[in-house]
Amino acid sequence: MLPKKKEHPKEKSRLHPRNKHRERYDFKQLIASLPALREFVKRNEYQDESIDFFNPAAVKMLNRALLQHFYQIKDWDIPQNYLCPPIPGRADYLHHIADLLGSQNPTGKGDKIPRGNMITCLDIGVGANAVYPLIGHQEYGWSFIGADIDPVSIASAQRILDKNPALKEHIKLRLQPNPKDIFKGILQKDERVDLSICNPPFHASAADAQAGTQRKLRNLKQQKVTKTVLNFGGQHNELWCEGGEERFIADMVRQSKQFAQSCFWFSTLVSKSASLKSTYKALELSKAVEVKTINMSQGNKSSRLVAWTFLTPEQKQEWVATRWK
Numbered sequence: 001m002l003p004k005k006k007e008h009p010k011e012k013s014r015l016h017p018r019n020k021h022r023e024r025y026d027f028k029q030l031i032a033s034l035p036a037l038r039e040f041v042k043r044n045e046y047q048d049e050s051i052d053f054f055n056p057a058a059v060k061m062l063n064r065a066l067l068q069h070f071y072q073i074k075d076w077d078i079p080q081n082y083l084c085p086p087i088p089g090r091a092d093y094l095h096h097i098a099d100l101l102g103s104q105n106p107t108g109k110g111d112k113i114p115r116g117n118m119i120t121c122l123d124i125g126v127g128a129n130a131v132y133p134l135i136g137h138q139e140y141g142w143s144f145i146g147a148d149i150d151p152v153s154i155a156s157a158q159r160i161l162d163k164n165p166a167l168k169e170h171i172k173l174r175l176q177p178n179p180k181d182i183f184k185g186i187l188q189k190d191e192r193v194d195l196s197i198c199n200p201p202f203h204a205s206a207a208d209a210q211a212g213t214q215r216k217l218r219n220l221k222q223q224k225v226t227k228t229v230l231n232f233g234g235q236h237n238e239l240w241c242e243g244g245e246e247r248f249i250a251d252m253v254r255q256s257k258q259f260a261q262s263c264f265w266f267s268t269l270v271s272k273s274a275s276l277k278s279t280y281k282a283l284e285l286s287k288a289v290e291v292k293t294i295n296m297s298q299g300n301k302s303s304r305l306v307a308w309t310f311l312t313p314e315q316k317q318e319w320v321a322t323r324w325k
Contacts, residue, residue: 012024012088012298012299014297014298014299015088015092015297015298016091016092016095016096016296017095018095018139019088019091019092019095020070020091021066021070021087021088021091025050025062027041027049027050029069030062030065030066030069031065033065033068033069034061034064034065034068034069036061036064037051037061037062037064037065040052040055040057040058040061040062056084059084060077060078060084063076063084063085063087063129064076064077066087067087067131067134067135070087071134071135071138071139072138073134073138073160073164074163074164075160075163075164076129076134076160076163077156077159077160078128078129078156079128079152079156082127082128082129082152082153082156083127083128083129084129085127085129085131085199086298087131087135088298089296089298090131090132090135091135091139092296092298093132093197093199093269093296093305094132094135094136094139094140094197095139096294096296096305097195097197097265097267097294097305097307098113098139098140099113100265100267100292100294100307101113101114101119101194101195101264101265102114104264104265104316104320105320105324106317106320113140114194114324115140115141115142116140116141116142117141117142117143117170118323118324118325119140119141119142119143119194119195119324120142120143120144120145120192120193120194120195121133121136121142121143121144121145121193121194121195121196121197122144122145122147122183122186122187122193122195122196122197122263123144123145123146123147123196123197123198124147124182124196124197124198124252125147125148125198125199125200125201126146126147126148126153126154126157126173127148127153127157128150128152128153128156128157129156129157129160130146130156130157130160130161130171130173132144132146132197133146133167133171134160134164134167134171137167137170137171141170142170142195143170143171143172144170144171144172145172145173145174145186145187145193146171146172146173146174147173147174147175147176147186148173148175148176149175149176149179151175154173154174154175157173158173161173174186180251181255182251182252182255182256183196183255183256183258183259183262184255184258187259187262187263191262192262192263192264192323193262193263193264194263194264194265194319194323194324195263195264195265195266195267196256196263196265196266196267197267197268198252198267198268198269199268199269200245200248200249200252200268200269200271201244201245201248244275245270245271245272245275246272246274246275246278246279249268249270249275249278249279249282249306250278250279250281250282252266252268253266253279253282253283253286253288253308254282254285254286256286256308256310257286257287257310260310260311261310261311261315263309264309264311264316264319265307265308265309266307266308266309267305267306267307267308268305268306269303269304269305270303270304270305270306271303273302273304276293276304276306279306283306283308286310287310288308288309288310289309289310289311289312290308290309291306291307291308292305292306292307292308293305293306293307294306294307
């Protein structure tokens, strides 16, 4: 006897209202956009069409289909074993941070979110996938600077842009020459950006990263996992760094002070609620003028964005008046 068909909510209501991925995946539409996805789509035990989310090739093909169907990104690909990020979560970050910009735009009418090339966003750790710039430009028309310490990631992101020539003039890639620097070596003298975004490395060591992956797979499979398969991939610099996200974010906050007048809103994803205390402490020590915490949810996972600025209300008004025209 087949298991009873599982009832699913019509919408993923915890995602941002503008997120294009609130509804369940329509595999017929996705296959129409990318026929190569067809071989990975099967009926699961509940007789729903799905893919094997433990298969890295299937996960990557799903991402290709989502990017092509919803964002008109052609021929997206990444090197083997590089991070293949979940698209709905990345889109959520961008929509929430767009709302933050809109809340600072008193001259806007209706939808106050500033759109177009006059908005520049710095993506710290653009990765081989370049997903944030791809989605951010297609959704809001923003320009992006994508920074990374890994030459392979920069080369991969450039290949994606080369295959999507309409995006090349809006997304620029820069290699960070010093892994200890975050903004220095990337932001040029007198250069201004309206946003910085970041997905920090989550774990503090390779062992922690492997243990975390095993926990995730155990929770998904509801059974013991002895062999770790990174279904979403990830190189060491994408998954872990010394001190984990807590130290990375503290370093980012400290270094952002040196570029206080160069960025309207700095921001970062904070995956662990335990990292918030040290983040707020670093912001206090750096004398951030304003701090915002934005809660996000995807499925059963909760996270949050922390954004900060060193600009006074008067400086913010001048920034909006001179740049957001």
